[in-house]
Amino acid sequence: MTDQRRRPTLVDVAHAAGVSRALVSIVMRGAPGAAESTRQKVLEAARELGYRPDSRARLLRSSRTKLLGLSFSSSQPFHAEIVDAAYAAASAKGYEIALSAVANGRPETRAIESLLDFGSEAIILISPTLSNQDLAGYARQVPIVSLLRDDVDEHVDSVRSDNYAGIRMAVDHLTGLGHRRIVHVDGGLAVAANERRAAFRIEMLRHRLEPVIVPGGPDEEDGVRASHFLKANIPSAVIAFNDRSALGLMQSLRASGLQVPRDVSVLGYDDSQFARLSYVQLSSISQDAPLLAAGAVDSAVDRIEGTRSPTRVVRTPHLVVRKTTAAPVQASCRSARQSASHSTP
Amino acid sequence: MTDQRRRPTLVDVAHAAGVSRALVSIVMRGAPGAAESTRQKVLEAARELGYRPDSRARLLRSSRTKLLGLSFSSSQPFHAEIVDAAYAAASAKGYEIALSAVANGRPETRAIESLLDFGSEAIILISPTLSNQDLAGYARQVPIVSLLRDDVDEHVDSVRSDNYAGIRMAVDHLTGLGHRRIVHVDGGLAVAANERRAAFRIEMLRHRLEPVIVPGGPDEEDGVRASHFLKANIPSAVIAFNDRSALGLMQSLRASGLQVPRDVSVLGYDDSQFARLSYVQLSSISQDAPLLAAGAVDSAVDRIEGTRSPTRVVRTPHLVVRKTTAAPVQASCRSARQSASHSTP
DNA sequence: TCGAAGCCCTAGATCGTTCTAATAACGTTT
DNA sequence: AAACGTTATTAGAACGATCTAGGGCTTCGA
Numbered sequence: 001m002t003d004q005r006r007r008p009t010l011v012d013v014a015h016a017a018g019v020s021r022a023l024v025s026i027v028m029r030g031a032p033g034a035a036e037s038t039r040q041k042v043l044e045a046a047r048e049l050g051y052r053p054d055s056r057a058r059l060l061r062s063s064r065t066k067l068l069g070l071s072f073s074s075s076q077p078f079h080a081e082i083v084d085a086a087y088a089a090a091s092a093k094g095y096e097i098a099l100s101a102v103a104n105g106r107p108e109t110r111a112i113e114s115l116l117d118f119g120s121e122a123i124i125l126i127s128p129t130l131s132n133q134d135l136a137g138y139a140r141q142v143p144i145v146s147l148l149r150d151d152v153d154e155h156v157d158s159v160r161s162d163n164y165a166g167i168r169m170a171v172d173h174l175t176g177l178g179h180r181r182i183v184h185v186d187g188g189l190a191v192a193a194n195e196r197r198a199a200f201r202i203e204m205l206r207h208r209l210e211p212v213i214v215p216g217g218p219d220e221e222d223g224v225r226a227s228h229f230l231k232a233n234i235p236s237a238v239i240a241f242n243d244r245s246a247l248g249l250m251q252s253l254r255a256s257g258l259q260v261p262r263d264v265s266v267l268g269y270d271d272s273q274f275a276r277l278s279y280v281q282l283s284s285i286s287q288d289a290p291l292l293a294a295g296a297v298d299s300a301v302d303r304i305e306g307t308r309s310p311t312r313v314v315r316t317p318h319l320v321v322r323k324t325t326a327a328p329v330q331a332s333c334r335s336a337r338q339s340a341s342h343s344t345p
Numbered sequence: 346m347t348d349q350r351r352r353p354t355l356v357d358v359a360h361a362a363g364v365s366r367a368l369v370s371i372v373m374r375g376a377p378g379a380a381e382s383t384r385q386k387v388l389e390a391a392r393e394l395g396y397r398p399d400s401r402a403r404l405l406r407s408s409r410t411k412l413l414g415l416s417f418s419s420s421q422p423f424h425a426e427i428v429d430a431a432y433a434a435a436s437a438k439g440y441e442i443a444l445s446a447v448a449n450g451r452p453e454t455r456a457i458e459s460l461l462d463f464g465s466e467a468i469i470l471i472s473p474t475l476s477n478q479d480l481a482g483y484a485r486q487v488p489i490v491s492l493l494r495d496d497v498d499e500h501v502d503s504v505r506s507d508n509y510a511g512i513r514m515a516v517d518h519l520t521g522l523g524h525r526r527i528v529h530v531d532g533g534l535a536v537a538a539n540e541r542r543a544a545f546r547i548e549m550l551r552h553r554l555e556p557v558i559v560p561g562g563p564d565e566e567d568g569v570r571a572s573h574f575l576k577a578n579i580p581s582a583v584i585a586f587n588d589r590s591a592l593g594l595m596q597s598l599r600a601s602g603l604q605v606p607r608d609v610s611v612l613g614y615d616d617s618q619f620a621r622l623s624y625v626q627l628s629s630i631s632q633d634a635p636l637l638a639a640g641a642v643d644s645a646v647d648r649i650e651g652t653r654s655p656t657r658v659v660r661t662p663h664l665v666v667r668k669t670t671a672a673p674v675q676a677s678c679r680s681a682r683q684s685a686s687h688s689t690p
Numbered sequence: 691t692c693g694a695a696g697c698c699c700t701a702g703a704t705c706g707t708t709c710t711a712a713t714a715a716c717g718t719t720t
Numbered sequence: 721a722a723a724c725g726t727t728a729t730t731a732g733a734a735c736g737a738t739c740t741a742g743g744g745c746t747t748c749g750a
Contacts, residue, residue, distance in 0.1 A: 007486070009736055020700045025738060035698060055462045056405040057736035060705050074429050075618070080419040084448040096459060099444035103429040114441060117400040118463060141352075220622050251624040273420070277565050279596040354706055365730045370708060380728060402706035405735050 008049040017045035028053055059119050066095050068300050069115030069123035071108060074101040078242075078270050078289065079126050082147065085293035086124070093301050102129075112138055122300035127191045128152070143303035143310075147296045149191045150312055157303060159295040159313040161287040163192045166317040167199035170239045170267050170285055173319055175207050177327045179237040179265060182209065185216035185226040185249060187241035196241065196269075216241050223248025231256060234264060236328040243268035243275045243284055250282075250324065261326035271320050281323035291315050353394040362390035373398055404464055411440050413645050414460030414468035416453060419446040423587075423615050423634065424471050427492065430638035431469070438646050447474075457483055467645035472536045473497070488648035488655075492641045494536045495657055502648060504640040504658040506632040508537045511662040512544035515584045515612050515630055518664055520552050522672045524582040524610060527554065530561035530571040530594060532586035541586065541614075561586050568593025576601060579609060581673040588613035588620045588629055595627075595669065606671035616665050626668035636660050 014024045019038060026034050027042040034042075045051075059065045068090050072079040083099065090097045098118040100111040108130050115123050122143040128135060136153035138144055143157065150158035167184075174182050184200040187193030197213060204211035212235065216226040223245035230238070230253070240246035246268035250260050260266050268275050271286030295313050302308050359369045364383060371379050372387040373396075379387075390396075404410045413435050417424040428444065435442045443463040445456035453475050460468050467488040473480060481498035483489055488502065495503035512529075519527050529545040532538030542558060549556035557580065561571040568590035575583070575598070585591035591613035595605050605611050613620050616631030640658050647653050 010738095011736080021736090022700060022738080023698085026699090029738085033698070038698080052458075052461070054405070054464075054736055056401045056410075056464055057705090058738075060399070060401045060405055060707085060736080061738040063705090074425040077422065080425070083446055084419050084451075087446065087448055087451050096462075098463070099446060101428055101432065101444060103432055106429075106432050116397075117441075118443070119401055220624070224623055248622070248624060255624065277593070278569055279565070279593060279600065356706080366706090367708080367730060367732095368728085371729095374708085376708095378728070383728080399706055402735090403708075405737085406706080406708040408735085 008051045013046045013051050017042045065119040067120045068095050069098045069120030071100050071111040072126045074103045081289040082293045085290035089294040089297040121304045124296045145296050145299045157299045157310040161317045162314050163195040164199040166285040168203050169319045171203040174237045181235040182237045183212045183235040184239045185214050188217035190218040219244045220248035224252045227252035237265040239267045243270045243272045265325040283322045283325040285317050286320050287317050353396045358391045358396050362387045410464040412465050413440050414443050414465030416445045416456040417471045419448045426634040427638045430635035434639040434642040466649045469641045490641050490644045502644045502655040506662045507659050508540040509544040511630040512541050513548050514664045516548040519582045526580040527582045528557045528580040529584045530559050533562035535563040564589045565593035569597045572597035582610040584612045588615045588617045605669050610670040628667045628670040630662050631665050632662050
């Protein structure tokens with residue numbers, strides 16, 4: 001029943017078109033050196049037979065694979081946005097993308113090996129968690145681009161968003177609205193957490209404000225946990241490590257009777273799809289996934305095609321103001337807010 | 346600077362170990378027919394040289410690639426859970442997974458072609474959107490497994506969750522709690538929407554209740570939109586098409602002053618990571634992603650290894666009760682609830 | 691008129707494996 | 721000692737493409 005007939009090869013096409021294998025090869029890969037008339041004849045025959053070149057054979061012979069490996073974490077929605085954008089960026093440059101997910105029982109090394117097996121000419125890692133030593137090891141075999149993390153070995157390219165600038169925009173935005181008691185719920189051990197924490201401290205001091213930092217993490221539950229620390233002494237604004245953390249934080253604050261942004265302004269980071277939801281409307285710092293993805297693809301392709309040595313690329317994020325940040329309420333309301341915070345145990 | 350020396354091949358290893366290529370091949374793939382002593386000698390030499398078999402060449406020669414193609418939609422968190430589980434299921438069966446995303450400018454056909462290029466021996470499509478005709482076309486080249494959708498061509502395998510049973514559990518759960526005015530916010534054009542809608546109608550009638558169905562869709566915004574239809578006449582319980590829709594719905598209901606589950610019980614579908622969040626605690630029907638993924642991998646492998654003809658597999662979902670469903674409040678409170686619903690414009 | 695220069699085209703080697711079939715080595719049986 | 725099995729090893733042909741080197745054929749300038 002299964003009509004699993006052998007898939008046609010170059011030879012079949014050559015035979016059908018009445019030419020040699022080599023000529024079919026030339027036509028199929030669009031190389032110069034075939035008369036227009038025969039080119040048409042060959043293409044016709046190929047279409048007729050439903051021929052599609054066997055990439056294994058093709059790649060075995062010509063060392064070029066035109067393939068970029070991309071590893072991402074299946075549980076991170078922000079990674080998904082980058083994946084989307086990377087497909088577009090790669091195909092614009094004439095490359096295909098090989099994906100490999102880092103998941104629960106599947107460490108990053110496994111993902112990389114798999115990408116190498118597919119024949120990737122360069123590998124882009126989103127937020128790599130490997131040690132610099134391991135990264136350097138792989139970088140000896142193939143160009144590696146680290147996306148979102150840049151404290152990497154000198155042989156590894158990196159593309160990231162300027163976390164310092166992002167936090168500066170965040171602080172400027174909130175102080176500009178008139179906030180003075182601003183708290184940063186940090187990212188714990190997450191990749192960019194250190195940098196954002198440090199930037200927050202510096203920027204707050206620059207504004208002559210006290211930089212209060214509360215331990216957090218990259219997901220919703222971390223935001224919820226952090227909110228408990230805040231309740232004893234509610235700030236007028238919070239800068240969360242990312243949108244997911246901000247979401248958990250807001251839910252938890254609202255559950256204890258506070259309103260956003262009336263009582264507390266909340267600012268996210270990433271400008272993910274959650275931030276854009278009509279009932280969330282989270283103000284956020286956008287890292288611009290398409291821009292980052294394009295940057296990573298550019299770096300990878302440059303390394304493959306040129307003999308360039310690794311570069312560090314830094315992109316500037318931008319602020320997206322929605323409805324969770326606003327000017328703080330006046331002193332009269334402030335007392336009401338404080339009594340509310342006292343009423344919670 | 347770049348230490349890009351030619352990677353070692355079988356010949357290099359053979360030379361180093363003082364044996365023939367064929368013997369190295371035998372040892373490397375763990376085939377029987379080599380003396381233990383030479384086996385050790387070869388392995389030692391391979392390790393010494395850092396040899397790793399070239400999969401392209403290997404796969405070119407032996408038609409087996411041990412590769413399963415998996416296409417998913419990057420914007421669907423539920424797909425990500427399946428991807429995770431599929432990796433585990435595949436590697437348990439000795440297969441590797443090739444991923445390809447369906448994204449904005451990247452149609453399903455493109456994803457499939459790419460998977461074929463990688464040499465996938467079978468392809469699993471999560472919620473395929475292609476026409477049956479197109480699917481049948483691909484099924485002629487390679488075994489195709491449709492995951493979550495089963496109105497497919499007879500040459501295509503399918504694995505899905507029993508939507509009818511899921512909705513039955515949902516209705517039974519809510520009626521068991523004492524609800525009588527239950528509304529279904531449907532999935533619009535989404536894959537399983539028709540089936541769930543029909544099941545809801547039948548099950549409600551079986552309980553001698555009026556099956557009220559409100560148009561919805563697969564994501565948060567659809568839930569928000571649906572909530573507007575509900576406000577004129579608040580039901581005591583809602584069965585949403587999926588968790589994302591339920592989330593939007595709940596947020597919108599809460600925004601208009603209603604409490605879940607005190608005023609309205611809300612039941613989701615998918616039991617996704619959102620449902621599990623501490624501040625959401627959404628009761629939901631679980632389709633059990635790991636089970637579905639394993640089912641799809643099993644079907645694919647069966648088709649590849651046996652000469653079995655396509656099958657339809659149906660898995661039974663199960664109910665996960667959390668905190669968004671509860672018994673309806675008594676008549677005394679009911680009047681309070683109704684006045685609340687009237688107070689909203 | 692003849693060699694040089696292009697343009698089209700093809701034969702054959704090659705990429706790094708696996709597979710088939712044949713050979714070598716060696717202990718057992720007749 | 722010849723015949724036989726068994727096991728260990730190898731040479732050489734695939735796999736399906738690309739690449740290199742060259743072979744016809746026209747066209748052109750001297």
